[in-house]
Amino acid sequence: MANSTSGDSVTDRLVRVLETFTPTRTVQTAAEIGRRAGLPGSSAHRIVGELVETGLLERDDDRRIRIGMRLWELATRSSQALRLRQASMPAMERVQSRVREHTQLAILEQDEALFLERLSAPDSGANVTRIAARLPLHASSSGLVLLAFGERDLQERILAAPLPPLTRETITDPAALRRKLAEVRTLGHAVAPGFIETVSTGVAVPVRDETGTVAAALSVVLRRDAPIEPALVELHSGKREIERALGFRG
Amino acid sequence: MANSTSGDSVTDRLVRVLETFTPTRTVQTAAEIGRRAGLPGSSAHRIVGELVETGLLERDDDRRIRIGMRLWELATRSSQALRLRQASMPAMERVQSRVREHTQLAILEQDEALFLERLSAPDSGANVTRIAARLPLHASSSGLVLLAFGERDLQERILAAPLPPLTRETITDPAALRRKLAEVRTLGHAVAPGFIETVSTGVAVPVRDETGTVAAALSVVLRRDAPIEPALVELHSGKREIERALGFRG
Structure with missing residues (x-):
């Protein structure tokens, strides 16, 4: 039937x-x-x-x-997307109001970064991301975080597949991507200068849920010439606020 | 099949x-x-x-x-809800940051007020509304706006149906509701003191789309003893900002 x-x-x-x-x-x-x-x-x-x-x-x-x-x-009304989004909104608003650039929350979905939320100021820079849209894991800063802290199976699957360039600066070599993922794990954040659009740099940090699993990536999209560090400080403070809201006791 | x-x-x-x-x-x-x-x-x-x-x-x-x-x-990715919500977010954030109480956007859906967005400060007062949840048209300030500026058919349908009370202050008499709707049209805003929860007053204004039709209600939920006027000023300025974003030239 x-x-x-x-x-x-x-x-x-x-x-x-x-x-x-x-x-x-x-x-x-x-x-x-x-x-x-x-x-x-x-x-x-x-x-x-x-x-x-x-x-x-x-x-x-x-x-x-x-x-x-x-x-x-x-x-929407009973979705996990709404729960994560609600837990993250106060922190995202704070990050957005201080960094004054696009502030985003992404999760892993079917081997891509799915964006649950994006807050933007009217004067924010370029940004291709939209709510409920996706970006490749190897190219976006959010994707790099989700991949670096994801399961080994996922990493090997992505490393074995083609790594299509979005710009001339996207990492397309598996060995370079493997090194980048190790860097992300060591530093606790991902920087993706020009990987998605040549004029922008994505910066992302992992967000852990109550089980300690990385459940999301919190990110900002900076102008290419902007300093990274002030944004990183805000991202780390925002990430901790979301983790507390999700019940992570790290 | x-x-x-x-x-x-x-x-x-x-x-x-x-x-x-x-x-x-x-x-x-x-x-x-x-x-x-x-x-x-x-x-x-x-x-x-x-x-x-x-x-x-x-x-x-x-x-x-x-x-x-x-x-x-x-x-979500291609929904009208997302379009309206994206057009409204900058104004909603401004209203929320100034009024510092729950700030909401609702539309008419199947004879109820459906909430597309809610922004809240950590210290906001009581509020039963959730994103993607609904409230009755005759009880919520958003619903009263959507009803007052809605089609005549809709008004007569709601006025002819039972008007269940949510509190002892909800309007349940059709003649009183008819007077309230006339008031909302004259004033250009709806005040619903204690209609949904006795501790709160909802205040809502209509938002017109590019065709001049009232497409949404922008509202805040105030503590019952808070003054209405400062919030109304912010709502009116927010409403105009959203209407511009939607292409309304009023």
Whole structure:
């Protein structure tokens, strides 16, 4: 019953439909969704219709489809993302107000850094990160922290896979990445100058949860010519505040 | 194919499964989910299994189920909630830092006020609101704003339905609520003293989007004995800042 004729479950199809929406593609027609999700037209129309009926998707006056407020509500109200985010907000606001640059919280999700929160001042510098968007582990300062303090399996998996450059300064050599991860573990923070955008330097520190596991990375995105140390001092104080809120007794 | 033997679509069942998770019930067993969603055991186990496989739900070491980070990501990254919230954050932070009490953003969703964002200082007063939680339109200051500036149909629907009290001060008489809504439209703000919790007064103002429609309510929760006016001044300045960010030229 839950399986369609093509063998994938309705849940799979649902995920494929949701995956067609991205931070830069927030509105689509049902036909576009079907094409991008690889679903036959009739099947796409039926599943989109059902999702609209339940409020998980919404249809506007022009019959274009967007993510429904109901889906956001159901996904958010009891999520781990919200818990981590709530525990981190006071510290993040303090860091943001002192460093006055983008301040971010990321976790490890499916071998990438997933950003749960980003606070920005109107005059903050360049930054590609968005809430609920991802960056590669080997390139972002948050990713380097999550990777350096992550499980050995994860490290070997990433080191064995291609390391695509985002700029000419991204680390793409496995041996150099291995050295960088050792550096991050020794120093307790990651600096990623120009790895994501040549004009910016990411700086990140690990945040431990009540079990002592690194659960998140707290980071700021500095202008390339800005000094690192003042931001690091704020990150360390913010990190300790979040860890206390999460119940870590380190 | 998408329909189960009992006639509801798999999408319906999925929504019922997600609805069993609440802000205070974030972890459940598959059996508990099935019981609360009104699904037969085998069906509950299958759909939970599928949702875990796609990452929409997550299973911990004790085989307990929670909302998956993947669901949060898919629901958030292209949502209208995120857009509104991003447009509002700088203004909300300013209001929060000046009023130093809970500062909130709510929208109308299925005849209730749905809270998209809440900023709190560590020393803020009592507040039942949570992100992605809801309050009744007739009781919360945000709800009163959304109702007063909402469509006539909505107003008549709410006025015709029971108006359950949350405290002894909640408006429960339709004629009194009608007068209150007229007051809100005239003054351009709603004050709800003790309607939700006897110790607090909610104060809310409408926020218009680029079409001039009231898209949200910006509010603060004051201690019952605090003066209203200083907070109102901040709310009005915050509201104008959000409206500019949303493209409203009023």
